[in-house]
Amino acid sequence: MNNRSLISITDYSKEELLELIKLADYFEHNPEPELLKNKIIATLFFEPSTRTRLSFETAIQRLGGRIIGFTDASTSSVQKGESLRDTITNVSLYADLIVMRSPLEGAARFANEVSHVPIINAGDGANQHPTQCMLDLFSIMKTQGTLENLNIALVGDLKYGRTTHSLVQAMSNFNATFFLVSPNELRLPSSLIQSIKDAHLNYYEMTSLEEAIPLVDVLYMTRIQRERFADPLEYEKVKNSYVLKNYMLDNSKDNLKVMHPLPRVNEISIDVDDNLKAYYFQQALNGVFMREAILAHVLDLK
């Protein structure tokens, strides 16, 4: 088991979160094309991805590292019935670090038990997405100038949304007030509500997006994720619960930023894209700098 691995956002203290934000800012302004020279990074994606995989691979290449891996487990020996244990054990003999995404909750933690090299969790089912969370924190810091005492609305699929799970845990370090906007069927799991209570923070569970918008500094939209529903009819009932349109931002705070981990389906209308409060594409770009920081930190190079 490797202690430098990043499996859950709770692996990092408040001080480490702030140090990584500083390091991401450093990489944004100071390219280091030799830092990962002679390092081989494996990217193993057992579940589809655009931003996480490509921003990791961009970060690795910007730092001079080399990449092995797969984007589709059906092209690997998993297709022949090879176990996750054997796959990770073997790849960890080739690479200096493994970035992995899995549809299975707990897969990254299990991989860390058998790997010879550090593991970075690039999303495990509905559980955690710590590197997304780190780029979200970086984006909030860049746009608000602080992480402290902010009002943040988390909107959409709070039950299965791993990005919101990680973000609630991280922002609980910074005296956030949470506006938890979801259909009743997709409320934040009780364990995370309990963690907000344990941190003595204010939170409001609500179904109305319109009520939350004027109150918040960060409007964090999420997709209702069809792939997480066992019953397609349950998905059909909630799939169009929230659609943010440009006019709905008219009474929002001047400092409001609209964020989204992406991909979006229809929960943010494209007429929001030209609003100066729309930040989701810049947020995705911030992922490159933050993932450079995480790679350097996990490999103990910075």
Ligand code: CP
């Ligand atoms: N935000 C995020 O995880 O996007 P991808 O699924 O495209 O990697």
